[in-house]
Amino acid sequence: MTELTLSPAAKPLSGRITVPADKSITHRALMLAPLVHGESRIHNYLDSETTRATLNCMRALGADIQEREPGTLVVRGRGLHSLQEPRDVLYCLGSGTTTRLMAGLCAGQYFLSVLDGTPALKRRPMGRIVEPLKQMGAVILARDNDRFLPLVLRGGNLRGIEYALPVASAQVKSAILIAGLFADSPTTISEPAPTRDHTERMFRAMGVEIIPTSDHTVRLVPPAQLEPQSADLTIPADLSSAAFFIVATLLVQNSRLELLNVGLNPGRTGLLDALARMGASIQIENPRDENDEPIGDLAVRSAALRGTEISGAEIPRMIDEFPILAVAATQAEGETRVRDAQELRIKESDRVATVTGELRKMGAQIEEHEDGFTVHGPTRLQGARVFAHNDHRLAMALAVAALIAEGETIIEGWESVADSFPNFDRLLLSASA
DSSP states (O other): OOEEEEOOOSSOOEEEEOOOBOHHHHHHHHHHGGGBEEEEEEESOOOSHHHHHHHHHHHHTTOEEEEEETTEEEEEEEOTTOOOOOSSOEEOTTOHHHHHHHHHHHHTSSSEEEEEOOHHHHTSOOHHHHHHHHHTTOEEEEHHHHTEEEEEEEOOSBOOOEEEOSSOOHHHHHHHHHHHTTBSSOEEEEOSSOOOOHHHHHHHHTTOEEEEEETTEEEEEOOSSBOOSOSEEEOOBOHHHHHHHHHHHHHSTTOEEEEEEEEOOGGGTHHHHHHHHTTOEEEEEEEEEETTEEEEEEEEEOOOOBOOEEOGGGSGGGTTOHHHHHHHHHTSBEEEEEOSOGGGGGSSSOHHHHHHHHHHHTTOEEEEETTEEEEEEOOOOBOOEEEOTTOHHHHHHHHHHHHHSBSOEEEETGGGGGGTOTTHHHHHHHHOO
């Protein structure tokens, strides 16, 4: 276990930075590009522990993916039905995205696959993907009444289904849609609230007929082949990674930072909306579309914040940003309340409990609820010894808290940031030096 020691920011944050590539889009590109006929390139992909889990699983399934130059992968695709039975277990490390999307992919294959992962991943619920994939015709066995890893799948002969998601989840939606590529008829999915639609956008860019039939419903028609508009895919910077620098800039006085080429998928911008209500100064500059994904540059300035309430349909639009939102709330005037966020209990850690517990060590006035938390601010944070709980987003949120705390903060378990942002500490220190 590694530690990171941080002191308060010596200077305001300033400059122009680019955070790593979008993790969600990287996972999907690695899974779908090998299903295209011919050579394609994935530019600016995220090289992290969780995306390497997806890359290794795809190579085990016979995909030809090579890095010819730094930051670019060359994929020699052999078509929609080209994957091969793996000789060993597909090990997903601690990545829930890898596991759930890979389950959808393997459900469409006429061979046996076994998905497994770390002890932490074995505790994350998989029944929500097992049920719809079984309805489509896949044979799946899993531990504890089909709820937990390992998953054993024998796929093929899938049929299209109409499925209403009980919980808004882009991972579950994407697993069903990916399986739907291999079904014999259309698949229709409805969700209780909008979630990120990276899979749908990438499908459209690859020539798949996927049609929104209402506000929260999409219909996928299985294609004969994937036919991309371009052989090149450039992945934008990850808004979830940019979130830590956005909040750090807001909280460290006299800061002014520009974040370049950030993905602004509407299903991901809930934090920006919440921070705007709180009084944040965030401007979107140079907005444009690339590969059917909206992107832009974010100009952020320090600002005085006020409390807000976050609930309902806004929760899935910022599901990965609540650790850093909690840090922002400690410095906001008044009460910030998060409701309807039970899903935080089953992320890399129980983020309701771990965020509450670790920020309390630093003096935050934060109360835990079954479906979220309440923060009373503003509060002067104190440096402390805190623990990342094997949760990369919690670790980085605590690092931002350390920038505004009085005294030294030691974060135990810092190695977890390699899941999504391997050079986070260096970039943070360079922006605040």
